[in-house]
Amino acid sequence: MANTVITKSMTASGDIGATYDTVLKKLTSLGYSESSTTWPSNMELKRGKRGMLARNFQDIKTTLKVSLKQVSNNVNIFFEFDFAIPKSYISEKEMEQEFSKIKSEIISSTAPHITEKEKICDVCLNPIGVGENFCRNCGRSATRQKTESDEQSNEELAVVFDPNKVAFGQKMVDDALYGGIPKNGVLLITSPACEEKEIIVTRFIETSLDQSEIVVYITTDDKFSQNEKIMQSQFLYQIICNPQIDLGSLKCSTENCVQVNGVERLTELSVALTTLLNNIERISGQENSKRLVIDMLSDTLLSNQSVNTRKWLRETITKFKQKNFTVLAMLNPHMHSKEDVQSLLDLFDGQVEIYEKELEGELRMFMRVKRLNNSRYSSKEIQLVREDLLIQHNN
Amino acid sequence: MTVQSTQPKKLSTGVEGFDVLLGGGLPEKRTILVLGGPGSGKSILCTQFLKEGLEKYNEGTIYVSLDYSKKAFMHDMLQFGWDFETHEKNGRFLFLEGAAIRRLPQTTASVDDIYTPDDLTLEDLVDLLTLHIEKIGAKRVVIDDLTALTFRFPDDVQRRGAILSLIEALSSLDVTTVIISEALGYGIGRGINIEEYLSDGVVGMFLLKDGTRAIQISKMRGVQVDNKPHPYNIVDKVGIEVYPTETIFSEK
Numbered sequence: 001m002a003n004t005v006i007t008k009s010m011t012a013s014g015d016i017g018a019t020y021d022t023v024l025k026k027l028t029s030l031g032y033s034e035s036s037t038t039w040p041s042n043m044e045l046k047r048g049k050r051g052m053l054a055r056n057f058q059d060i061k062t063t064l065k066v067s068l069k070q071v072s073n074n075v076n077i078f079f080e081f082d083f084a085i086p087k088s089y090i091s092e093k094e095m096e097q098e099f100s101k102i103k104s105e106i107i108s109s110t111a112p113h114i115t116e117k118e119k120i121c122d123v124c125l126n127p128i129g130v131g132e133n134f135c136r137n138c139g140r141s142a143t144r145q146k147t148e149s150d151e152q153s154n155e156e157l158a159v160v161f162d163p164n165k166v167a168f169g170q171k172m173v174d175d176a177l178y179g180g181i182p183k184n185g186v187l188l189i190t191s192p193a194c195e196e197k198e199i200i201v202t203r204f205i206e207t208s209l210d211q212s213e214i215v216v217y218i219t220t221d222d223k224f225s226q227n228e229k230i231m232q233s234q235f236l237y238q239i240i241c242n243p244q245i246d247l248g249s250l251k252c253s254t255e256n257c258v259q260v261n262g263v264e265r266l267t268e269l270s271v272a273l274t275t276l277l278n279n280i281e282r283i284s285g286q287e288n289s290k291r292l293v294i295d296m297l298s299d300t301l302l303s304n305q306s307v308n309t310r311k312w313l314r315e316t317i318t319k320f321k322q323k324n325f326t327v328l329a330m331l332n333p334h335m336h337s338k339e340d341v342q343s344l345l346d347l348f349d350g351q352v353e354i355y356e357k358e359l360e361g362e363l364r365m366f367m368r369v370k371r372l373n374n375s376r377y378s379s380k381e382i383q384l385v386r387e388d389l390l391i392q393h394n395n
Numbered sequence: 396m397t398v399q400s401t402q403p404k405k406l407s408t409g410v411e412g413f414d415v416l417l418g419g420g421l422p423e424k425r426t427i428l429v430l431g432g433p434g435s436g437k438s439i440l441c442t443q444f445l446k447e448g449l450e451k452y453n454e455g456t457i458y459v460s461l462d463y464s465k466k467a468f469m470h471d472m473l474q475f476g477w478d479f480e481t482h483e484k485n486g487r488f489l490f491l492e493g494a495a496i497r498r499l500p501q502t503t504a505s506v507d508d509i510y511t512p513d514d515l516t517l518e519d520l521v522d523l524l525t526l527h528i529e530k531i532g533a534k535r536v537v538i539d540d541l542t543a544l545t546f547r548f549p550d551d552v553q554r555r556g557a558i559l560s561l562i563e564a565l566s567s568l569d570v571t572t573v574i575i576s577e578a579l580g581y582g583i584g585r586g587i588n589i590e591e592y593l594s595d596g597v598v599g600m601f602l603l604k605d606g607t608r609a610i611q612i613s614k615m616r617g618v619q620v621d622n623k624p625h626p627y628n629i630v631d632k633v634g635i636e637v638y639p640t641e642t643i644f645s646e647k
Binding site: 261264265266267268270271274304308311312315 | 605606607609626628638640641642643644645
């Protein structure tokens with residue numbers, strides 16, 4: 001019988017050693033018994049003995065792995081609950097109550113006293129040291145005085161990771177989406193042309209390929225031509241909507257790469273996608289999770305107007321969802337009228353907005369989840385820093 | 396009470412996606428018109444229809460050509476891997492080449508008669524077909540194309556009468572006939588050929604502005620068909636491939 005793994009995380013202020021002891025004490029009081037520990041970074045605990053016959057939540061056979069990491073004045077704590085029963089038998093409410101108990105006890109035990117006059121980082125909410133004008137955690141100088149709402153924001157950092165979600169593999173994006181895009185869901189990223197978006201999309205593709213999940217990538221360019229990890233993966237299928245690109249110069253296998261005569265010919269593209277889908281179904285079956293990345297939506301909208309683009313997109317999404325694909329599409333809203341952008345939005349289950357904003361006289365990139373139907377998400381504004389994304393990317 | 400189906404027997408065309416649009420195939424013993432511009436693949440589609448009859452059902456088939464030479468036909472179809480010369484040798488396929496046909500005036504048509512397209516009247520064609528259909532036991536006939544035959548009737552009334560006579564005569568021959576004709580444009584507002592009103596079914600094969608190929612069944616008497624346009628392609632070693640679940644997104 002399949003186990004269910006649920007991961008959660010939170011951030012506590014203070015020293016890793018003291019936090020470790022607090023976490024262990026709290027979990028022991030909740031009925032967990034120590035199985036193995038590596039002070040002060042890892043612990044494994046067990047609770048319950050029964051599977052399907054468990055009388056209550058505490059009785060379910062559970063292995064809990066906890067890892068702690070000191071980041072400046074904070075400790076990031078990751079919890080991995082491994083239940084010996086399928087997910088459908090686990091009460092989400094009881095799970096939330098359990099984690100809330102753990103979280104509240106740890107925060108109250110470890111939170112340092114912060115006066116109203118103390119400053120915090122405007123980006124990562126870490127306290128700024130006395131006399132310091134920059135954050136030791138993220139290195140930025142965006143500071144402001146701490147308010148009550150920051151306490152609430154801190155609560156939001158405790159993110160639920162759902163195994164039924166398709167992860168980007170980029171922590172700050174996955175955190176905001178509480179684990180990623182719901183499986184078989186359709187997400188739109190609206191973004192101006194920027195490297196931050198490219199890093200996020202690249203990571204989404206690489207994460208899938210790392211897990212041996214098929215990715216169908218529709219593009220108008222050859223931006224991955226130098227990325228051997230992507231191009232040489234047998235799990236990547238590319239539809240290149242640009243007759244000018246020399247397929248021979250790409251390092252992809254010719255069976256996995258289809259070239260069509262541009263985004264203007266949506267019928268031809270649609271036929272190519274159907275043929276490809278049928279081939280993929282023959283190879284991998286319909287059950288496995290797969291990803292579709294549409295990276296030519298703006299070109300399509302410019303060439304075909306909103307009526308045809310909407311019609312094509314709706315048919316394509318339906319076609320791929322039926323075959324167990326999770327869909328990610330990107331659109332540059334600055335290239336289109338508001339009406340054209342609006343004509344496509346309701347085809348998506350969720351929208352992540354990437355935008356430019358002035359902060360302390362400099363333009364910086366931010367990200368915010370605008371909506372994610374029937375799924376939890378954090379609507380908090382997150383600053384996207386290229387270097388941070390690349391570090392997370394490489395990790 | 397038993398309800399008997401009034402749907403005619405269907406003949407598979409050999410083009411899977413096209414059969415889906417037709418609900419199984421072309422209705423048997425009817426006269427169907429295939430319209431299209433140059434290079435649209437009309438002859439290929441019709442040849443696939445004959446090939447299906449020859450190879451799957453061992454039916455005799457006839458291709459009447461008025462402006463397509465036998466040599467070119469055999470060569471072109473071999474590109475798709477279709478060997479009609481062997482079928483011809485086996486006596487199951489007959490290519491009637493209008494370009495090489497000459498007829499002696501005031502004589503009765505016979506299998507060995509030769510006509511030129513200018514001399515060949517519609518009545519002559521029916522006589523000739525009647526003889527050959529009986530000779531090889533043909534079930535499927537293709538006439539390529541009607542435009543060459545009707546050029547000699549500049550008057551619409553005469554033309555209509557001649558085409559009506561031809562279609563009536565073909566209907567009495569106990570075969571399924573596909574007649575190729577040129578299309579006058581595409582979409583709403585295109586010119587309608589007289590033969591479209593008179594035939595049992597009309598299939599259009601069109602090349603759209605952006606190069607997309609579209610096939611549409613605009614008429615099929617007594618048969619439920621999908622009459623929306625759908626994309627198709629001419630594929631190497633395959634022939635015509637119709638995509639019945641795909642939509643046409645292009646500007647008409």
